[in-house]
Amino acid sequence: MTREPAPRWQRVSAAAVVIGSLSGGIATDLIADAVGSNLGPVTWLVAGGLAAVAAIVLLALEFRKRRAAEWEDPPPPVPRQRAGVPTDLPYTYGFAGRDADVEWAREALESEHAVALVGRRGVGTSACAVQAANTVRDRFPDGQMYLDLRAYGRPMRPRQVLAAVARKLGARPPRSPRAADLAATGAELRARLGERKVLLVLDNVADPLQVRHLLPPAPQARLLMAGAPSLSTVDGVAVRWLGEPDRTDAVRLLADARAAAGRRTAPSEPSTKDLVELCGRQPHAIRALGQQIGHRGWRAEEVLATLRHVVTAPAHQKVPHAEALPLLAERDIAYRALSGPARRLFRLLSLAPGPLDRPAIAALRRNPDQALEELANGGFVSAAEGGRYEVRPLLSGYARLHLRHDEPARRRIWAYARLMRHLARQAERQDAEWLVLHHDLLRALVTASPDGPATIVDPLPRRVRRWWFRLAVALCAWYAAENRTDEWEQVCQAALGTRLGGDRSAVAGWAHNELGVIRRRRGDPHGAAAVLTLAVTERGRRGQAQARTNLALALLDQGEVDTAIEHLHRAREHRSPGDRAGQALTHLGLGAAYLARGEPSKARHHLVQAANAFEAAGDRRGYAAALTNLVLAQWRLGEHLDAAHAWAAALEVYEVIDDPAGRAAALLNAGAAMVNTDPPRGEPARELLTEALRLRTQRRPDAALGRTLLHLGDAELAMDHPTRARERWQDAAGVCEEVGDAEGAAEANHRLAD
Known part of the structure; x- marks a missing residue:
C-alpha cells in the first residue's frame, strides 16, 4: 500500500x-x-x-x-487501486466467512455474463466480490482487471468509467459524454475483447448508468460488480443481496484481526459475540477494533463494558478507554457516506425505543422526508406498521454510539424534549387508535427508561421531566379507561422510582393516588386505603381533594361510612370552584356514602348534583355512574317512576360507551331495587340480575358478583322457586367468602339458615 x-x-x-x-x-x-x-x-x-x-x-x-x-487504520480489505492504472486483480486482506456468497458468485460466473453482489455500504460487498474473483483466476487466462469506481472519493461518471476500462484494454476513450460516443466506446471495447477470456471486476458501483454501456460484455468475458442495491434493476445481471455477516463470521473476522495484530483469542468468547453485535457487524469497524485490541492488549470484555458505559454514561462523566468511541464511530463507512441531514436524523432516531410516525420524526428534525428516504434506501431504517420507521435493530447500538460521539448533549436534550412534548400532547387527546398503535413506544419511554434515554445527561432538565410526567399521566388515564391495571401499575411504580418521584412530593402523591385506585379496583380496600393515606400527606391542598375522594371510597368499601363522609366533605372544601369534574366526583362519592348510611334524601341531593355536573361537562361515564346510584336513592324514597327513568337512562348510556362493568352495576342496582319493593317484582328483577350476572362472570370475581347472586336468589324466591334461590345464595356465600366480603357472606348465610 x-x-x-x-x-x-x-x-x-x-x-x-x-x-x-x-x-x-x-x-x-x-x-x-x-x-x-x-x-x-x-x-x-x-x-x-x-x-x-x-x-x-x-x-x-x-x-x-x-x-x-x-491509530492508523488496518489495511483495507481490498487494496486501493487508482483508476487509469492497468493493474491485475488484487488480493483481499483479512477476508473471513461469506463462504455461501463466494460459492454463489463462482457458480454464477460460469453461466452468467454479468454478476453483481449488492448491499448497503460497509457490509463487505467489495471484499466478497474480489475474493470470489480470486477463486476463479484460472478460468480467465487472458486477464483479470479491477476498477474502483470510487477511487477518487466520489463516484466516477459514465465517461470516466469507460475511459478507465479503455486504457486498461488499450482502446480509445470516448470523445465526449454524449450517449452516442459512450455507446461507440462500449461497442469498441466488446470488439477488442472478442473471444478473449477476461474478467472485469467493477467495485463500488453506485448507479447503473455507470456500467450501462459495458453491458452486455463480450461473449467470453465476464463482468463482476459490487455496489448499490440499484444494480438489481438492470436487465441481464444476476444479482445476490448481501446483508451484514452473521455472528459467526463477524466473530471470526474480529479474531483474525486480533491475531494479525499479535493477540490471539478464542472466537467463542461471549464478550466477542456481544462486541460484534454492538458494532452492527460492520466488517470495517470490526477489523479496526480487532486490530486495536490486539495492538494495545485490551481485553474484549473490558472493551465491551467500556463501549456500553460510553453509551449509557452522562455526557459530563469521563469514562476509561473513551478512545474506543471515535475508533468505531469514525470507521462506519456507510454512515459517513450519508448526507449531513440524514446522519443527524439517524442519530436522533436512536432516542426513541420504538418506531415513530412521520409527525414524531418531524418533532426530532424538521422536514425529514428527504433524509428519511435516504436512510430507508441505505438500509439504515426499517418500516413498521402504520407508516412508522425505526432504526434497524442490528444498527441500534451503532446509532447510539454516533449519537454520543457526534451530537452535543445540549442538542440531544432539545431533540428529546421535542419528541416527549409531541408524544405527550398526542396522548392527552386520548385517541384510542393512536394509543394502541404507539402503546409499546409510550410504555417504553415512561417505564423502561423513566429518567430519559441513557445518552442524555442525568438529571434531566425541567422541560424534559415536565413532558415525561404529562405523558405518564395521559397514559395512565387511558389505562384506567381500558381497565389495564397491570400496565397502569407499572407506570406508577416507574414514577416512584425516578428522581422526579423522589424529589417532588406532588409526583409521588400522584403515583400513590393512582396505585390506590388500582388496588381498590382489584378488590383490596385495605391496601388502597394505606396507599391513599400516603397520597393525602404528599399532595398539596388542591391535589389532596382527589386523593381524599379516593380514600373515602376505599373507607366506604370497608364500612367506615362516617370517616368516609368526613374525607369527602374536606375534599369539597379543597377543590377549586372551577374544577367541575372534581366537584362532580365528590358529589358522587357523598351520594354513595349517604346511601350506605341509610340517608336516601341526602344521597339523592348529592347524586342529582353529580349527574347534572357530569352531563354539563360531557362526561357520559360519570353521568351514568351517578344515575346508577340515584336509582337506589329514589327507590328507597318511594319514587319508583323516577327510579325507573334513571336506570333506563343509565343503561342507555352504558350501551353507547361500551362499559360492561358500569352496565352490570346499573342492572344490579335496578334489580335489587325491584326485588326489595313491597310486593317484590320478581320477574323483571330476575331478568335484570341475570344480565348483570352474565356481565360479571366475564370478569374476575369481586364483591359485586356476590351481591348479584344474592339478589338473584331473592328474585327466584319472589317467583316461588325456593330451590333455585338456595342455589344462588350458596353461590353468593362462596363468592363473598372468596373475595373477603364478610357482610355479603353473612347475609347469604342468614338467608340459607331461614
Missing part, C-alpha cells in the same frame, strides 16, 4: 513556521540596522523567542504525527 501524503494542516503549519521564522529574522535585522547596535540583546531575545516557538510547533506536529500513526 502506498504511503499517503501528510494531512493538509501539517503542511500549512510547517510552511507558516518557516515563513514566520524568516519574517521575524528579517524584521529583527531591519530594526537593528535602523536603531543601531544598542539593541543587540533585544535582537537576540526576539530571535530566541521565535526559535522557541518554532521548536514547540514542530514538536507538536511530530507528536500528532506519531499519534496518528499509532
Whole structure:
C-alpha cells in the first residue's frame, strides 16, 4: 500500500513556521540596522523567542504525527487501486466467512455474463466480490482487471468509467459524454475483447448508468460488480443481496484481526459475540477494533463494558478507554457516506425505543422526508406498521454510539424534549387508535427508561421531566379507561422510582393516588386505603381533594361510612370552584356514602348534583355512574317512576360507551331495587340480575358478583322457586367468602339458615 501524503494542516503549519521564522529574522535585522547596535540583546531575545516557538510547533506536529500513526487504520480489505492504472486483480486482506456468497458468485460466473453482489455500504460487498474473483483466476487466462469506481472519493461518471476500462484494454476513450460516443466506446471495447477470456471486476458501483454501456460484455468475458442495491434493476445481471455477516463470521473476522495484530483469542468468547453485535457487524469497524485490541492488549470484555458505559454514561462523566468511541464511530463507512441531514436524523432516531410516525420524526428534525428516504434506501431504517420507521435493530447500538460521539448533549436534550412534548400532547387527546398503535413506544419511554434515554445527561432538565410526567399521566388515564391495571401499575411504580418521584412530593402523591385506585379496583380496600393515606400527606391542598375522594371510597368499601363522609366533605372544601369534574366526583362519592348510611334524601341531593355536573361537562361515564346510584336513592324514597327513568337512562348510556362493568352495576342496582319493593317484582328483577350476572362472570370475581347472586336468589324466591334461590345464595356465600366480603357472606348465610 502506498504511503499517503501528510494531512493538509501539517503542511500549512510547517510552511507558516518557516515563513514566520524568516519574517521575524528579517524584521529583527531591519530594526537593528535602523536603531543601531544598542539593541543587540533585544535582537537576540526576539530571535530566541521565535526559535522557541518554532521548536514547540514542530514538536507538536511530530507528536500528532506519531499519534496518528499509532491509530492508523488496518489495511483495507481490498487494496486501493487508482483508476487509469492497468493493474491485475488484487488480493483481499483479512477476508473471513461469506463462504455461501463466494460459492454463489463462482457458480454464477460460469453461466452468467454479468454478476453483481449488492448491499448497503460497509457490509463487505467489495471484499466478497474480489475474493470470489480470486477463486476463479484460472478460468480467465487472458486477464483479470479491477476498477474502483470510487477511487477518487466520489463516484466516477459514465465517461470516466469507460475511459478507465479503455486504457486498461488499450482502446480509445470516448470523445465526449454524449450517449452516442459512450455507446461507440462500449461497442469498441466488446470488439477488442472478442473471444478473449477476461474478467472485469467493477467495485463500488453506485448507479447503473455507470456500467450501462459495458453491458452486455463480450461473449467470453465476464463482468463482476459490487455496489448499490440499484444494480438489481438492470436487465441481464444476476444479482445476490448481501446483508451484514452473521455472528459467526463477524466473530471470526474480529479474531483474525486480533491475531494479525499479535493477540490471539478464542472466537467463542461471549464478550466477542456481544462486541460484534454492538458494532452492527460492520466488517470495517470490526477489523479496526480487532486490530486495536490486539495492538494495545485490551481485553474484549473490558472493551465491551467500556463501549456500553460510553453509551449509557452522562455526557459530563469521563469514562476509561473513551478512545474506543471515535475508533468505531469514525470507521462506519456507510454512515459517513450519508448526507449531513440524514446522519443527524439517524442519530436522533436512536432516542426513541420504538418506531415513530412521520409527525414524531418531524418533532426530532424538521422536514425529514428527504433524509428519511435516504436512510430507508441505505438500509439504515426499517418500516413498521402504520407508516412508522425505526432504526434497524442490528444498527441500534451503532446509532447510539454516533449519537454520543457526534451530537452535543445540549442538542440531544432539545431533540428529546421535542419528541416527549409531541408524544405527550398526542396522548392527552386520548385517541384510542393512536394509543394502541404507539402503546409499546409510550410504555417504553415512561417505564423502561423513566429518567430519559441513557445518552442524555442525568438529571434531566425541567422541560424534559415536565413532558415525561404529562405523558405518564395521559397514559395512565387511558389505562384506567381500558381497565389495564397491570400496565397502569407499572407506570406508577416507574414514577416512584425516578428522581422526579423522589424529589417532588406532588409526583409521588400522584403515583400513590393512582396505585390506590388500582388496588381498590382489584378488590383490596385495605391496601388502597394505606396507599391513599400516603397520597393525602404528599399532595398539596388542591391535589389532596382527589386523593381524599379516593380514600373515602376505599373507607366506604370497608364500612367506615362516617370517616368516609368526613374525607369527602374536606375534599369539597379543597377543590377549586372551577374544577367541575372534581366537584362532580365528590358529589358522587357523598351520594354513595349517604346511601350506605341509610340517608336516601341526602344521597339523592348529592347524586342529582353529580349527574347534572357530569352531563354539563360531557362526561357520559360519570353521568351514568351517578344515575346508577340515584336509582337506589329514589327507590328507597318511594319514587319508583323516577327510579325507573334513571336506570333506563343509565343503561342507555352504558350501551353507547361500551362499559360492561358500569352496565352490570346499573342492572344490579335496578334489580335489587325491584326485588326489595313491597310486593317484590320478581320477574323483571330476575331478568335484570341475570344480565348483570352474565356481565360479571366475564370478569374476575369481586364483591359485586356476590351481591348479584344474592339478589338473584331473592328474585327466584319472589317467583316461588325456593330451590333455585338456595342455589344462588350458596353461590353468593362462596363468592363473598372468596373475595373477603364478610357482610355479603353473612347475609347469604342468614338467608340459607331461614
